[in-house]
């Protein structure tokens with residue numbers, strides 16, 4: 001225990017070990033029950049398009065799967081179908097953008113970043129064209145298997161000059177990310193969420209370019225999360241706090257440019273170091289971006305990067321893959337224990353209880369069902 | 377590489393002796409196709425949705441390939457599929473492919489390359505009907521940690537390539553066919569494709585290369601169901617006139633009723649019996665004047681890839697599906713009543729399959 005900070009109000013001063021009950025209390029102090037929003041992108045795209053008459057949507061035979069069907073039906077003259085031919089679609093987008101339109105490409109992340117990478121780099125990024133690439137099913141958020149899992153998209157696109165990379169972590173960000181993308185003079189890639197999306201952040205606090213959300217203060221550890229991993233991190237932080245660990249938690253939605261000073265400030269203050277967690281390979285994504293900054297600024301803190309550890313994945317359910325590849329709250333607890341150097345006695349049951357408090361059982365079932373029945 | 381010494385202009389494929397059809401089987405294409413539809417319906421219901429129309433359109437094509445066209449040895453893989461053993465890597469000696477379900481590799485045996493892997497359930501069902509997979513193999517379908525995935529990958533039964541980024545398998549099959557020719561093998565490479573894959577530019581790059589390199593030991597069966605995710609292909613991005621386009625790319629093209637196993641098998645059997653282009657072959661237009669010297673001679677008919685465009689009905693055998701037209705790609709039950717109707721169909725399957 002000597003390595004820890006002063007007790008916080010959540011901490012059980014005597015034992016340093018909270019019973020499960022107070023773990024939930026700690027959690028409840030910070031969070032309300034989380035609302036699930038159904039297909040926020042679908043409705044937001046229609047709304048957003050109404051304000052932007054020069055916005056076009058380009059699809060590659062995944063229109064409903066990428067929630068662009070509502071837009072297509074509302075604005076058929078602004079929707080263009082390219083079939084399953086992504087390289088060509090990116091070229092058309094480049095041509096349209098050179099002529100002053102704002103093409104919003106809708107397909108799965110892998111089919112934006114892998115298949116047509118050269119077209120993306122040379123036709124779109126080099127001339128700095130305002131093409132907005134809305135990529136769905138980022139990381140392992142698909143049971144479609146390795147061919148559908150964009151685990152390297154951030155790494156690939158961070159290496160592309162002129163590129164801006166945004167990632168939605170909840171319904172509020174899904175609804176506000178287009179407005180941010182539209183302000184950018186150049187290409188933008190968005191890791192977007194579909195289907196039933198939890199609202200973790202208040203609807204009136206939109207995504208802000210280059211600004212991480214500071215979800216909690218603390219001086220023992222800094223946890224930096226992005227995308228779907230933020231919900232896991234919220235669970236883990238609640239569990240850690242109940243064990244008296246003082247955690248600073250930041251949620252990142254701008255992956256490039258990556259220059260929010262808050263991140264380094266919080267990591268510098270974290271006595272034991274930092275943990276990053278991302279729905280992506282640990283190479284080239286959020287964790288790498290943090291590591292680069294720490295090294296450049298000479299901040300000598302340990303950093304544990306959670307994410308896919310230089311491996312491809314396979315087809316399975318999202319919770320299974322998050323556990324298998326260590327993208328969940330349990331993996332964060334293990335990393336925290338490694339940094340702190342002691343066991344925190346937080347078991348799966350305790351974590352599950354916290355998670356269940358975020359999402360009711362009923363929500364869990366809806367999600368499981370939706371996961372299985374969603375188009376690929 | 378242990379390839380045999382090469383001969384320039386080697387024509388292993390045309391040099392092969394006429395070979396017998398696959399060993400006679402008590403199974404008929406019709407019965408196997410009906411079994412595929414029933415199993416795919418059953419597991420689509422269990423899975424609360426899925427790729428059902430693909431079974432309707434492709435059942436006869438795949439059954440014909442396995443029963444009448446391809447020369448495959450018996451399965452060398454377990455009846456109950458192995459669990460996922462990790463992704464291929466230097467450090468993972470346990471990784472495997474699902475190719476063993478299509479028999480051993482041998483010079484004279486064919487290879488099967490399954491390209492539109494969202495049809496995986498159709499292939500699994502077929503393998504069960506053929507006894508290459510056990511009847512319980514689908515218990516693991518789309519469950520965590522299983523290789524019997526919703527969208528197949530190279531570890532999935534009957535699969536050899538990771539083809540879910542569509543339009544990539546044909547080029548790889550071309551490489552395999554080229555390698556087999558270089559080694560002097562007589563077996564062929566058969567590729568099953570969906571029509572949506574003909575929207576990807578790579579497919580056409582592959583056909584250009586197949587023609588250029590005179591790869592005649594490769595045949596492609598296309599499930600031309602005219603459907604894709606967004607609906608009818610003519611609305612999304614047409615690929616027609618497909619036969620003419622493919623002929624222009626140098627393939628030997630046959631267009632057949634994709635539910636008629638005789639018609640499906642005929643072009644392949646004609647090739648196998650060494651009768652070359654056979655019926656329906658369309659030689660490239662040859663002008664009256666002799667070819668100019670700098671052009672290579674026209675390839676022999678057997679040096680061209682064989683293509684069978686199987687025109688299919690995406691609702692064949694499951695009339696209920698027509699109510700969902702024009703969007704048939706993925707069945708997601710809209711109401712409990714709809715789901716009940718499909719449950720009902722499954723319960724009374726005997727009746728419906730004999731329509």
Ligand SMILES: Cc1ncc(C[n+]2csc(CCOP(=O)(O)OP(=O)(O)O)c2C)c(N)n1
Pocket residue numbers: 060061062084111115376430492494540541542543570571572573601603604605705
């Ligand atoms: C390169 C690539 N782009 C997009 C997809 C997503 N996708 C899966 S199936 C499909 C098209 C479906 O059409 P088709 O291949 O003809 O299959 P069918 O409609 O017969 O199921 C698409 C676009 C993919 N798997 N690969």
